Amino acid sequence: MKLEQRKDLLGIRDMSREELELILDTAIPMKDIIKRDVKKVPALRGKAMVTVFYENSTRTRTSFEIAGKYLSADTVNLAVATSSVQKGESLRDTIKTIEVMGFDLMVIRHAMTGTAHYVARNTNMRVINAGDGTNEHPTQALLDMYSIREKKGTLEGLKVAIVGDILHSRVARSNIYGLSKFGCEIRVAGPSTLMPPEIEKLGVKSYYSLDQALDGVDVINVLRIQKERQQSGLFPSLDEYANLYMLSPDRLLRAKDDVLVLHPGPMNRGVEISSQVADGVQSVINEQVTNGVAVRMALLFLMMGGSRDEITN
Amino acid sequence: MELQEKKVLMDEVAIKRAITRIAHEIIERNKGVEKVALIGIRRRGGPLAVRLAERIEEIEGIKVPVGILDITLYRDDLTTLASQPQVHRTEVFFNINDMNIVLVDDVMYTGRTIRAAMDALIDLGRPRTIQLAVLVDRGHRELPVKADFIGKNVPTSKTEVISVLVKEIDGREEVIIQEIIDQ
Numbered sequence: 001m002k003l004e005q006r007k008d009l010l011g012i013r014d015m016s017r018e019e020l021e022l023i024l025d026t027a028i029p030m031k032d033i034i035k036r037d038v039k040k041v042p043a044l045r046g047k048a049m050v051t052v053f054y055e056n057s058t059r060t061r062t063s064f065e066i067a068g069k070y071l072s073a074d075t076v077n078l079a080v081a082t083s084s085v086q087k088g089e090s091l092r093d094t095i096k097t098i099e100v101m102g103f104d105l106m107v108i109r110h111a112m113t114g115t116a117h118y119v120a121r122n123t124n125m126r127v128i129n130a131g132d133g134t135n136e137h138p139t140q141a142l143l144d145m146y147s148i149r150e151k152k153g154t155l156e157g158l159k160v161a162i163v164g165d166i167l168h169s170r171v172a173r174s175n176i177y178g179l180s181k182f183g184c185e186i187r188v189a190g191p192s193t194l195m196p197p198e199i200e201k202l203g204v205k206s207y208y209s210l211d212q213a214l215d216g217v218d219v220i221n222v223l224r225i226q227k228e229r230q231q232s233g234l235f236p237s238l239d240e241y242a243n244l245y246m247l248s249p250d251r252l253l254r255a256k257d258d259v260l261v262l263h264p265g266p267m268n269r270g271v272e273i274s275s276q277v278a279d280g281v282q283s284v285i286n287e288q289v290t291n292g293v294a295v296r297m298a299l300l301f302l303m304m305g306g307s308r309d310e311i312t313n
Numbered sequence: 314m315e316l317q318e319k320k321v322l323m324d325e326v327a328i329k330r331a332i333t334r335i336a337h338e339i340i341e342r343n344k345g346v347e348k349v350a351l352i353g354i355r356r357r358g359g360p361l362a363v364r365l366a367e368r369i370e371e372i373e374g375i376k377v378p379v380g381i382l383d384i385t386l387y388r389d390d391l392t393t394l395a396s397q398p399q400v401h402r403t404e405v406f407f408n409i410n411d412m413n414i415v416l417v418d419d420v421m422y423t424g425r426t427i428r429a430a431m432d433a434l435i436d437l438g439r440p441r442t443i444q445l446a447v448l449v450d451r452g453h454r455e456l457p458v459k460a461d462f463i464g465k466n467v468p469t470s471k472t473e474v475i476s477v478l479v480k481e482i483d484g485r486e487e488v489i490i491q492e493i494i495d496q
Binding site: 002005022025026028029030032033036037038040041042043046071298301302305 | 383385386387391392394396397399400401402403432433436437438
């Protein structure tokens with residue numbers, strides 16, 4: 001399917017390599033705009049979008065909002081914590097209310113897997129999934145892929161290690177779906193209690209030893225330990241986790257010399273990543289945030305412009 | 314939409330002569346090229362701007378800055394197109410403030426491209442003047458704009474298509490007129 005025929009962006013899983021490439025290519029000129037003195041183009045003038053986050057966020061929500069503004073769309077954030085959601089309004093009624101205000105696009109994050117899909121089926125607005133439970137976080141994967149491609153020149157054939165809480169990570173899943181379409185060799189590493197059973201069916205290799213997983217890799221994507229999603233007893237303590245799985249300068253030596261270190265943020269320094277690595281020369285963690293704005297601009301432009309006659313889903 | 318080639322309006326030699334004349338006109342109008350820069354509008358304005366700069370250098374011995382402008386995000390028809398056109402980079406790596414900027418395009422038609430280009434340019438800075446050079450002016454203006462430097466005026470009907478072909482993109486150097494034979 002072609003990107004412009006999609007009503008919604010719900011996950012990387014069912015997207016083609018060509019669609020992903022179009023988004024990544026379009027993000028290059030978008031990044032130039034962010035670096036200009038006049039950070040605004042009129043492309044989405046007259047369009048309106050709303051961000052609805054049922055889970056906390058600094059980067060993703062702000063990034064969508066400023067991406068829309070740089071393209072001249074009107075952007076509004078529904079502050080869920082102070083909204084009628086707290087009076088018990090159902091998700092469906094909230095969506096309908098927003099829709100009839102004339103919004104063209106909604107960005108939604110929710111703790112429940114499949115929420116974005118449910119919303120997409122129940123509205124004429126375009127819907128972008130900004131994270132649904134442990135399922136997918138497609139724009140994070142896009143910005144990770146952009147960051148890697150920008151530094152390495154290509155994604156083709158790279159060895160990528162994804163480290164940490166694979167079980168709860170929508171970032172990991174979206175990255176696996178995306179990177180595998182570009183022929184990357186993907187390794188996942190973490191404690192056995194945080195490794196989903198049958199993860200290797202996604203075409204990745206799983207490791208319980210971080211040192212083995214990092215051997216000769218081009219990219220390390222360090223995941224956040226999601227304290228909000230931990231049931232008790234998945235690992236004994238944060239200290240023990242850090243001992244075994246924290247990315248430290250020593251462990252980094254196992255990877256290639258020009259390895260890139262990514263982290264979706266927010267970081268737990270001293271738990272999954274040491275400060276030295278987070279702030280070190282291999283880290284592109286801050287650049288990822290800038291790239292996140294660029295890929296979201298690309299996505300909003302590609303999805304929100306145009307007439308809607310040819311949309312099929 | 315199928316196109317039938319009707320005739321060649323300009324061959325390689327004619328294009329070269331037109332570029333040479335426009336180069337002289339730019340130099341004359343600006344009394345030299347001290348503060349002149351050329352910015353081509355993607356796609357075929359790019360190679361034409363490079364050619365104009367080469368000719369100006371031959372005449373004046375001065376290299377003028379050359380850039381490329383992508384106007385996609387400034388088009389006024391984005392909401393009516395079925396799918397979004399591909400966005401490319403704008404490559405203007407010099408300061409345009411207080412410069413005399415000559416926009417370069419292949420064909421001037423409705424004037425909408427030029428309107429978009431002027432908006433795009435002004436977002437990059439505040440040029441002293443904006444001038445416009447086109448290889449072919451085919452008429453049918455829909456906005457109140459006109460070119461300062463014109464290679465060739467060609468009266469056309471709206472069912473005709475003017476194509477400027479350049480070596481860098483098309484492998485040959487020609488201006489051709491085509492007719493739309495079915496819709």
